[in-house]
Amino acid sequence: MxxxxxxxxxxxxxYRMFTSRAEHRLxxxxxxxxxRLTPTASSIGLAEPHRMERLxxxxxxxxxxxxxxxxxxxxxxxxxxxLRRPEMQWSDCVAVVPALAGVSAxxxxxxxxDVRYEGYLALERQRIEQQRQHAERLIPQGFDYAxxxxxxxxxxxxxAAVQPRTLGQAGRVSGITPADLALVLVHLKGRSG
Numbered sequence: 001m002x003x004x005x006x007x008x009x010x011x012x013x014x015y016r017m018f019t020s021r022a023e024h025r026l027x028x029x030x031x032x033x034x035x036r037l038t039p040t041a042s043s044i045g046l047a048e049p050h051r052m053e054r055l056x057x058x059x060x061x062x063x064x065x066x067x068x069x070x071x072x073x074x075x076x077x078x079x080x081x082x083l084r085r086p087e088m089q090w091s092d093c094v095a096v097v098p099a100l101a102g103v104s105a106x107x108x109x110x111x112x113x114d115v116r117y118e119g120y121l122a123l124e125r126q127r128i129e130q131q132r133q134h135a136e137r138l139i140p141q142g143f144d145y146a147x148x149x150x151x152x153x154x155x156x157x158x159x160a161a162v163q164p165r166t167l168g169q170a171g172r173v174s175g176i177t178p179a180d181l182a183l184v185l186v187h188l189k190g191r192s193g
Contacts, residue, residue, distance in 0.1 A: 024124060024128065026117060026120055026121055026124050027121060027124070029113070029117075031109070031110060031113055032110070032113075032114075034051075034055055034058070035055065035058075035059070038051055038052060038055045039052075039055070058106070058107060058110075061103065061104065061107045062107055062110055062111055062114075065100060065103045065107060065108070065111055066080060066111060068097060068099065068100060069083065069093060069097075069100075069111070072096055072097050074092070074093075074096050079093050079096060079097070080115060083111070083112060083115045083116075084115055084116055084118075084119075086116075090103075090108045090109075090112060134167050134168075134181075134185055135166060135167055135168030135171065136166060136167075136168065137166060137167045137185065137188065138165065138166055139164060139165060139166060139167065139170065139184070139188065141163070141165075142163075143163070145159045145160045145184070146160070147187070148183050148184055148187045149183070149187070150183055151180060151183045151184070152177075152180060154175055155175070155176055155177070155180040158173050158174070158175055158176060159173060159176065159180075159184070167181055167184065167185060167188075170184060
């Protein structure tokens with residue numbers, strides 16, 4: 001998002017980087033940075049081989065522990081599912097499956113975080129796909145932005161001046177907000193439906 005903002009939107013004031021502006025920020029957590037970035041760093045020669053080996057071992061430990069959790073139940077509920085609940089702790093899992101006591105705190109913490117974020121990440125992936133589909137939606141040439149109810153005057157002016165061909169292009173116009181795009185999309189859907 002930062003690069004996209006700087007290149008396509010330009011800046012007319014000092015640019016501030018906020019995590020709240022990051023796209024897909026649920027997946028961009030500090031706890032999974034090694035799993036997200038080390039393979040890429042390794043592929044371009046920026047990660048030492050021992051880092052990739054450490055990551056591979058961590059991934060194997062995560063998969064093995066998840067498989068163990070998926071294979072055991074507590075009060076009829078699979079441990080992996082039960083771990084989604086905030087009151088469920090790793091020590092509760094160890095009490096049911098003592099072999100989990102050998103799992104490192106790093107791996108256990110990663111599993112707990114992954115399990116608790118899985119539902120939110122699935123929703124985010126759906127939103128990403130929906131945004132991708134909307135971004136490809138064509139805007140008719142000569143579209144009358146003045147006819148879009150509740151669209152901000154600034155957005156009307158900018159969009160009319162730029163005349164973007166798709167909603168994705170409209171979203172990259174400086175000053176155009178997701179709310180502006182939603183209004184244009186609703187108007188486009190109303191015209192076609």
